[in-house]
């Protein structure tokens with residue numbers, strides 16, 4: 001059933017036309033007719049089949065030879081001649097095929113993969129390492145035997161992209177369709193930034209000037225990249241204009257003279273410091289001595305001296321046990337800037353900072369990944385945290401030859417690529433908690449760095465088709481010897497069982513944008529760096545190319561006491577989007593969940609994996625389930641258990657709740673769909689698709705109702721008004737105190753002749769993989 005419904009969803013087709021690959025000239029834009037990618041158009045002619053089969057065969061051969069060693073793939077396996085031959089056929093095949101994704105969905109920004117059952121075109125993820133300069137990065141000749149954070153490489157640039165990488169890049173671009181596309185994207189973006197005025201200072205309440213800082217960093221990266229690829233000094237001039245502007249030396253005011261980079265919200269300072277570091281280092285040979293000393297004086301005054309205050313006084317709160325994005329971003333910005341000016345800085349500040357930022361990031365930032373790979377803040381904060389972490393580790397590696405434990409002090413860090421892949425649904429993230437500020441220079445391209453470092457090629461294969469892949473870091477983190485399909489052999493389900501996170505991810509396909517996806521969390525209502533909601537039992541549900549059960553996201557960060565979350569009665573817990581009633585879970589006595597909840601979870605999966613093709617027909621008995629005893633999350637209940645499972649070969653979903661409560665019981669789910677209720681049934685319509693929802697074995701009085709997504713009149717008043725949630729409705733089952741078994745069945749109305757099952761009633765404690773077979 002999870003075949004691609006390419007011929008349906010016609011209302012979406014038109015909007016795919018202006019896809020982001022246009023500028024690279026790979027995919028013809030407008031209209032459905034020409035949307036087909038080259039290799040589909042060719043109908044997989046024999047030539048390509050042969051080439052790819054050879055590559056895949058070589059790859060599989062070299063893998064199986066050493067399949068017990070996890071580094072087998074990276075070491076390249078077979079003989080040098082075989083490797084060279086494989087690599088050269090890989091280039092031909094790569095260029096003939098182009099990118100795997102043919103376009104990006106305009107609503108959810110997801111890659112659209114062609115629908116094909118041809119198993120010859122995709123293989124298992126691997127690196128086909130070779131020494132062919134057309135396809136492989138050369139080795140770095142800077143390899144200090146005992147790296148020291150104060151001993152930097154002799155040549156420039158130092159940060160992330162040393163000169164030997166720039167020298168190799170044009171040839172690699174010519175031989176790789178992804179690098180070609182990203183290069184073109186960066187040029188296009190840089191051209192837009194160049195035409196715009198320098199970033200205008202805007203103090204955005206508690207969020208400070210973070211958007212400004214990140215936008216400046218994004219622009220500097222692009223300007224410096226295009227200069228180095230063209231030698232056109234107008235890009236240096238434009239970078240200097242941005243540098244001057246951020247120093248307050250431009251034509252308009254940029255913040256107060258005494259603290260232009262807003263050191264009270266140190267993320268802003270750190271990102272601007274990173275921007276200065278990149279500009280200084282990547283354009284080093286272009287700056288006059290005066291320009292260099294001006295940049296150093298401004299960087300010291302507004303970035304690094306305030307940094308010293310942060311690391312030597314209690315103002316640097318983010319240094320102590322903050323295992324989250326703040327620690328990563330702040331340490332990374334200070335480190336990149338310090339590495340950039342080390343040796344030219346006569347104040348000693350750069351040296352002083354490097355002697356503390358690296359250890360601090362190792363002990364905090366690198367611990368932000370839980371034992372199960374989850375980024376404990378939220379799915380969205382993963383982007384900020386891993387961007388900071390990867391930039392810092394990559395800068396240290398290129399500049400000094402070591403990561404000083406940032407990459408391996410936490411032995412589970414490598415799993416965070418899986419966290420990112422599994423928390424991405426068929427449409428969007430399982431985006432519980434806060435969504436964070438605008439991303440600008442923040443992307444998921446750390447996936448490419450981690451793929452290479454941890455020998456997890458599927459991370460890079462996944463990220464390379466994403467909309468945010470085209471920016472300067474990916475040009476240097478991507479290893480073009482990578483081959484295969486990320487989905488080949490990838491399990492459809494994964495359970496994250498660390499007590500802080502406890503969540504489940506289940507889907508019917510990795511490559512079908514219409515796939516079923518359901519994710520549910522239990523976990524702690526604390527320990528997420530102030531970004532969580534009171535949301536044990538919360539879930540999202542995708543099917544038919546849209547999101548049926550979704551999240552409200554952040555409220556306004558500038559609202560009073562938005563981050564006051566340490567007490568049950570903290571002001572954060574009075575904002576609708578953060579309260580339990582604003583989540584897709586059970587509400588008891590119209591009250592918030594207990595901040596101190598400590599749920600338990602169980603789960604199982606049929607271990608279904610996707611094969612090499614983009615069309616997956618799962619077996620009828622392919623399933624997964626997740627249950628949680630979340631009694632501890634409630635004050636007025638003696639037992640609250642919730643479970644979710646896939647039914648009927650992953651075509652249907654059952655959400656079941658077993659509740660005994662002394663207060664009222666309410667089942668709530670937020671949706672952008674239009675809801676029509678009819679007793680124990682509800683019909684949801686959205687994006688031209690239909691979802692039928694039904695209460696099975698309905699207890700007396702259990703019917704569906706709906707309401708707007710807003711607080712009850714009886715709720716305690718928040719410190720500032722809630723934001724509206726336009727277009728969002730709540731599907732509700734509302735019952736008085738009592739004992740209930742609520743079984744809610746979701747039947748996405750799949751096209752074609754699909755038969756739906758009505759599952760038996762099975763107590764949550766009795767659930768097994770086979771408990772719901774008919």
Ligand SMILES: *[C@@H]1O[C@H](CO)[C@@H](O)[C@H](O)[C@H]1NC(C)=O
Nearest residue numbers: 169170171173174183184187
């Ligand atoms: C990078 O993209 C620009 C703009 O499309 C293009 O002019 C340039 O040739 C590309 N660089 C390489 C090495 O292909």
Ligand SMILES: *[C@@H]1O[C@H](CO)[C@@H](O)[C@H](O)[C@H]1NC(C)=O
Nearest residue numbers: 020023185186188189192440
């Ligand atoms: C960069 O260019 C791409 C492709 O044209 C576009 O989709 C994207 O929005 C641009 N990014 C920015 C930040 O302008």
Ligand SMILES: *[C@@H]1O[C@H](CO)[C@@H](O)[C@H](O)[C@H]1NC(C)=O
Nearest residue numbers: 167170227228229230231232
């Ligand atoms: C830019 O200048 C450098 C140094 O002179 C040279 O090696 C490089 O080939 C030039 N690049 C371009 C695109 O002209």
Ligand SMILES: *[C@@H]1O[C@H](CO)[C@@H](O)[C@H](O)[C@H]1NC(C)=O
Nearest residue numbers: 243244247249294295297298
């Ligand atoms: C900005 O102007 C100040 C004051 O003249 C000067 O000290 C500083 O070096 C300048 N910085 C830059 C980047 O131009």
Ligand SMILES: *[C@@H]1O[C@H](CO)[C@@H](O)[C@H](O)[C@H]1NC(C)=O
Nearest residue numbers: 317319320321322323363364
């Ligand atoms: C930081 O965490 C460690 C280990 O959990 C703990 O011993 C220490 O007291 C904490 N420090 C602060 C300042 O909270």
Ligand SMILES: *[C@@H]1O[C@H](CO)[C@@H](O)[C@H](O)[C@H]1NC(C)=O
Nearest residue numbers: 547549550551670671672728
């Ligand atoms: C409604 O759609 C918006 C835009 O796609 C999305 O951000 C939001 O999470 C959705 N809300 C729900 C409740 O699904």
Ligand SMILES: *[C@@H]1O[C@H](CO)[C@@H](O)[C@H](O)[C@H]1NC(C)=O
Nearest residue numbers: 491604605606607608623769
């Ligand atoms: C799924 O894989 C796990 C871990 O390898 C194993 O313990 C379990 O028995 C497997 N389940 C099935 C149904 O194959």
Ligand SMILES: *[C@@H]1O[C@H](CO)[C@@H](O)[C@H](O)[C@H]1NC(C)=O
Nearest residue numbers: 589591635636662663664737
């Ligand atoms: C429900 O909550 C109210 C306060 O909001 C409390 O007074 C009442 O005792 C609670 N009901 C039960 C049954 O615990």
